[in-house]
Amino acid sequence: MADTAVRTEITDRVAVLTVSNPERRNAMNIELSAKLVDAVRAAEGDPGVGAIVITGEEPAFCAGGDLAELATADPATLRTVYSGFLAVAESPLPTIAAVNGAAVGAGLNLALACDLRLAGPRAKFDARFLQLGLHPGGGYTWMAQRVLGAQGAAAITLFGEAVDAAEALRIGLVHRVADDVVAAAVEMAGRAAAAPRDLVITTKATLRLTAGMTSQADAVDVEVRAQAESVRSPEFRERLAALQARISRSA
Numbered sequence: 001m002a003d004t005a006v007r008t009e010i011t012d013r014v015a016v017l018t019v020s021n022p023e024r025r026n027a028m029n030i031e032l033s034a035k036l037v038d039a040v041r042a043a044e045g046d047p048g049v050g051a052i053v054i055t056g057e058e059p060a061f062c063a064g065g066d067l068a069e070l071a072t073a074d075p076a077t078l079r080t081v082y083s084g085f086l087a088v089a090e091s092p093l094p095t096i097a098a099v100n101g102a103a104v105g106a107g108l109n110l111a112l113a114c115d116l117r118l119a120g121p122r123a124k125f126d127a128r129f130l131q132l133g134l135h136p137g138g139g140y141t142w143m144a145q146r147v148l149g150a151q152g153a154a155a156i157t158l159f160g161e162a163v164d165a166a167e168a169l170r171i172g173l174v175h176r177v178a179d180d181v182v183a184a185a186v187e188m189a190g191r192a193a194a195a196p197r198d199l200v201i202t203t204k205a206t207l208r209l210t211a212g213m214t215s216q217a218d219a220v221d222v223e224v225r226a227q228a229e230s231v232r233s234p235e236f237r238e239r240l241a242a243l244q245a246r247i248s249r250s251a
Contacts, residue, residue, distance in 0.1 A: 004032050006039040013050040013193035016098075016188050018057055019084075019110075025063035026056040028106045030077070031086030039088040050193030050200060053185040055098040059122065062107025070134070080175055081106070082138035089113035089139070092201045093191040095193060099165075099174065099184035100125040105132075112143035115204070118188070119165040119174040120181035126162035148173060150170035196235040202226055 007018045017039045018028050026032075043049045056062050059130055065081055073081070088095055097103075097114035102124045110126070111117050136144075136157065144153035144237075152171050155161040168174045178184035187229045191198055210219040223225065230236055 006035040011186055013054055014188040015049045016053045018055050018111040020057035022057050025060035027063045027066045029069055029081050033081055035227050036084035037087045040091055050197050051094040051189035053096045053098050053189050055100055055182050060101040061099045061103040062110050064105030065108050080135055081134045083243050085110040085113040098181045101180050109138050109140050117174040118181050118185050119168055119177045123165040127156045132161055162251050176201035199230055226246050
């Protein structure tokens with residue numbers, strides 16, 4: 001489909017990726033998923049990009065998977081459909097979902113795949129898998145429980161509780177609600193993108209690693225090596241010197 005695309009716009013070292021399949025409210029078909037993979041990989045390969053924002057063509061974020069494709073899908077096809085949001089989930093760069101409208105099914109997967117979610121006033125989050133007679137896929141159950149805990153994940157998955165922006169904020173599904181959600185996401189992502197790129201990538205990897213640890217001592221062992229390496233970096237020395245110069249001028 002000629003109107004299926006993922007548009008990339010880079011602002012202040014932030015790549016804004018807009019998934020676009022307007023006739024189907026940005027439903028994630030195989031073609032769109034492949035284009036999302038390509039866009040994510042291109043952003044990761046660009047040294048001028050330090051963070052990624054994912055949003056959807058107005059008025060939706062992503063209305064789920066393409067049901068016509070899912071109707072005849074085998075496991076290999078399903079993995080192909082998953083590949084778009086899995087590329088987001090596996091990205092070493094910081095990622096923010098700017099949820100500007102409905103995030104349904106696979107669209108909820110896409111939002112959950114990001115490190116952080118912001119919601120616009122019209123955002124709606126609806127798993128809807130069971131209501132369609134469809135088992136969740138793509139790691140949805142793991143992502144939902146990691147973000148919402150067992151009870152919250154059960155509420156939206158087993159009991160079909162769809163939530164708006166305000167309720168999503170209350171239950172911790174989103175970090176913040178913003179009137180201009182893309183602008184808010186770009187501003188927030190820009191702070192990550194302004195830091196040294198390799199340091200941000202390492203810190204994100206450390207967050208993921210220590211999230212599964214049960215001992216603070218184990219986390220200290222990981223962090224001490226990474227922090228010692230950052231102390232020796234030219235970026236740290238330059239920024240430290242600039243800070244010391246500002247302190248001296250203000251003294």
